Amino acid sequence: MSNAPVIAAVDGSEHSLRALEWARKEAVRHDCGLLVAHVLPDHAQLYAGRRASLHDASEPAEFADPVRDWVRSLLGADGPGLPEGVTYEALEGSVPEALRVIGSRARMLVMGSRGRGGFASLLLGSSSRAVASTAACPVVVVPHAERGAADAEAGAEAGAEAGAGAGADDDAEQSAGRVVVGLHAAETPDDVLTFAFTEAAVRGTTVQVVSAYAIPPSPSLVIDSPFAVIPPEGLADEGDGVPAEREMLRSQTERLAPLRERFPDVPVEQAAVPGDPAGRLVIASRAAALVVVGRHHPRRTAMSLAIGSVAHAVLHHAHGPVAVVPTLKDDV
Incomplete structure (x- = not known):
């Protein structure tokens, strides 16, 4: 897996921002690519399914993905693309399963300890736990600021x-x-x-x-x-x-x-x-x-x-x- 990328799982939360920063440095250390992965929320996945089933050409081809724009701004991208060596993928399906599948081709998968949906008091989110339990690659969990x-x-x-x-x-x-x-x-x-x-x-x-x-x-x-x-x-x-x-x-x-x-x-x-x-x-x-x-x-x-x-x-x-x-x- 010498050419395998470091994958950062993001959802736009502060926790995933810390994971993205950690993953970017890790990709530099290993001199490999950085793949930023975002599992689309349910409403975006439903929109994509509805458009595909209705073949409605009047609807936009893609659902707006604010996380992609967030990633571009964080990484200081010039123009519409991403910096060299960085790619972005929007995934469908459940968070643990989508990340488990994409992780099969990763050097490691980096994610935050909690996502947007977790209670503030939780030390480890259910998605982080599930991915760490099943992924085929090493999973690095970066803790939130309080930890x-x-x-x-x-x-x-x-x-x-x-x-x-x-x-x-x-x-x-x-x-x-x-x-x-x-x-x-x-x-x-x-x-x-x-x-x-x-x-x-x-x-x-x-x-x-x-x-x-x-x-x-x-x-x-x-x-x-x-x-x-x-x-x-x-x-x-x-x-x-x-x-x-x-x-x-x-x-x-x-x-x-x-x-x-x-x-x-x-x-x-x-x-x-x-x-x-x-x-x-x-x-x-x-x-x-x-x-x-x-x-x-x-x-x-x-x-x-x-x-x-x-x-x-x-x-x-x-x-x-x-x-x-x-x-x-x-x-x-």
Whole structure:
């Protein structure tokens, strides 16, 4: 897919404007085309169907599409066309299905976290969730302004917390540009890691690989308090750290070896941290340019969710853009 475009899904909302801006920069980074896609509203689709069925030549050939004019003005187009390398398509059908179809030929599909029809309190719109769950290409969801990254101080603190125990000494400026990827060494598909390393390469930045491990409950406290846990230092072996952390870092190193060889110029930070994987990735998102997650467990069954619990939680709560990457084995 070296010639595949970046697709920006727009609807004229402020949320899709942020997605369009992000997608345009991404197309420049990858030196590829930008395709701006707009799924026509129901009344426009009904008009097109009515005109086609009646063969009424007195009616205008096309329904006015104000979003197309909006896109032209935003991109600074001269004349009636669009800037070089940018194309526009008006789509028909339901939003998730139309975008799923057009996404089959995309490098990635970028969209806002909410559209025009969402409630202001929703963190993630139904269309964004549906597309991220079914598209054949990576889907990047750009959050609305209220969920933007915190100030530099908060970002630096988050980066330090996410990288605890993994040499996270970078300053705030460096950490703010990294690509964060969630890794379960035994389960995360190669496609997810390749996407993360590729994104770091085109940005000239670091990949931070985050894995989380559960802290087992203390046997002495299970009867009285089933939710009590012992601190990480309680698991230490001869004072050299937490065995679970050391084993996870070892597994990470083995899994990342082919990626390091393929992308020798991409710096890598490894972080093995206690706690919930989604929560750790949300924390790391405060100091990240992009968070990358796999779409679902590779051994899902017919009754399982189309999108995994970690990806679902990160999409709902991350403070910056999130890329949900499918695998070649997906049923799409």
